Amino acid sequence: MDNQTLLLIDGFNLLSRGYFATSYGKEPEQLTKSSKGVYTNALRIFFQKTFHLISQYKMTHLAVVWDVKKDETTRRLKHDFYKATRSDLPDPLIQQFETCKEVLEGIGIQQISVPAYEADDVIGTLAKKWCKNQYGHCYIYSNDKDLFQLLSSNISQIIGGKKGDSVYSLQHFQDDYCITPEQWIDVKALLGDKSDNIPGCPGIGEKSALPLIQLYGSIEHIYEQMDVLDPRFNRYKNKLIEGKNLAFISKELSAIICQMDELNAFLFDDLQVKILKERVMAEFNELELKMKYA
Template sequence: MWQQEKLLLIDGFNLLSRSYFATAYNKTEDQLTRNSSGLYTNALRVFFQKMYNLIKQHGMTHIAIAWDVKREETDRRQAHDFYKANRNELPPALIQQYETLTKALDQIGMTQFVIAPHEADDIIGALSHKWSLEKEMPCFIYSNDKDLLQLLNPFTSQIMAQKRQELVYTVEHFEAEYGIQPSQWIDVKALLGDSSDNIPGCPGVGAKSALPLIQQYETIEQLFNQLDVLDTKFNRYKKKLTAGEASAFMSKELVTINRNIPEIEAVNLNELLHEVDEQVVRKTMDELELRIKL
C-alpha cells in the first residue's frame, strides 16, 4: 500500500528547552532526574516521547532535527552584536542533555543538521522550501516559535502546543487569523520587533498598529514609500514611523529566514527517510535508562 511521504522538521532546542523547563520547574539542579551513570535525563525522556508520538500520530516518513550553532557563531550576531544579547546562559544540566541527546539520535539513525553560521530557523526554512518544491508533499514543522509562520505554504504547516493540546496550524489558519500572506509576516515582525531576540522593530509601533499597517500597505517598503500620503487613520504613528525607518529595515533583515543554504541545496531528501527500528530504539533507551512508549 502506498504511503504518502510526510516530512517532520523538529526545532531541536525549542523542543529540548521546553522539555527541560517543564520538568525542572521549581527544582534545583540536584533534584533533577539522573540515570545511574549520573547523566541528567529529565528533558531527554520528554523529547524522545514527543518525537515518537509525532511520528506515530501523523504518520511521518521523513525526519530531520535542526540545531542552532552557538549564538556568537550566527551570521545575524556577527552583523549585529546586540542580537539575542539579552539571552541568559543555558543551565549546565540542559547543555549536558543536548550532548547526550545528539549522540543518542545518531545511534537511532535520526538525521540532524548543524550548519554554521545559520540558525535552526534557517535550516528548517531551507529544508521545508526544498521539500515543497521537489516533493510537493506535506511538511510539518514542530516548534512553538512564531517566527516560523513565514514558512507556511500549501504543503507546510506548523504543529504548535496550545494549552493542553496541539494544533496543526496551516496557511489557511494563518490567513484567516491575520488577513495577510505568510511572506508578509516578516514585515509585521519588522515593525513589531521581538524582545526575546532583542530585535528593536520600529519603536512606538505596537501590535495594534503593525498588522493593520501591513494589511493595508503589504510591505514595509511600500509603507515607507507612502509615508507622505499615509492614511489619516495612521497619523498618530507617522512621526514614530519616520524616526524608526532604519530600525524597521534592520529588523526585517534579522527576522527574515534564509532559505538559500548551499549545504541544504545539496541534500538528497530521500535520505531523510526514517523507519523506526524498535530494537535499536529500545537498546538506546535502555542504555539511557529511559522508559518511553513507541
C-alpha cells in the same frame, strides 16, 4: 517520492521546552537523573513527543534540526546586538543537549545543522526545497511563531500546547491575520522581538503593526506612502519616521533564509524514517527511561 510526508523538528525548541516545563521551581539536584548522574527530565519529553509525532502523522521522512552557537551565526556576526540579551543555558540542559544528539545518532534519526546558520534557516531551506520538488506535505514542529512566514499549502506547523498539539495551516494563518505568510516578516520588522533583541520600530506595537501591513503590504510601501499616510495612523507617523532604519534592520534579521548553497545537493532520501528499534531500547535502558517505541 510522491505523497511522502516530511517532519522537521526544531530540536532545541522542543528540548528546552521539555526542560523548563519539568524544572520549574526546582534546583538542579532535584531533577530526574539516571543512576550514572545523567540528567533525563528533558530527554523523556523530547523522545516521547518525537515518537508520537512520527506515529500520529505517518511521517516517512524526519530530521531534527539544531542551531549553531548564537555567537557564530551570520546575523550575529553582522549585528552584534542580535540575541545579545539571552542568558547562558543551565548546565543540566546543555548536558541533555549533548546526550540527545548522541542518542539520536545511535537510533538512526538524522540530525542537521549548518555552520553560521540558525535552525530556522535550515528548516526554511529544506521545507521549501521539499515542496518545490512536490514530494508531499511538510510539517514543522516548533512553538516559534517566526516560522509562520514559511507556511504554504504544503507546509504546516505543529504547535504544542497544554491541551495537546495543534496543526497550524496556511488557512489558519490567513484567517487569523489577513495577510500572507511572507508579510509576517514585515509585521515582525515593526514589532521587533525581545527574546532575540530585535529592536523593531520603537513605539509601534501590536495595535498598529498588523493593521499597517494589512493596509500597505510591506514596510517599504509604508515609507513610500508616508506623505499621504492614512489618517488613522497619524499618531504613529513620527515614530515610523524616527524608527525607519531600525525597522529595515529588523526586517533583515526577521527574514528566514530559504536558499542556502550548502544544502543545494541535499538528498531527502537520507531522511527516510529508519529507526533502529533495538537500539532505541538499548539507549533508553542505558538512560533508565521507562519508555517504549512501537
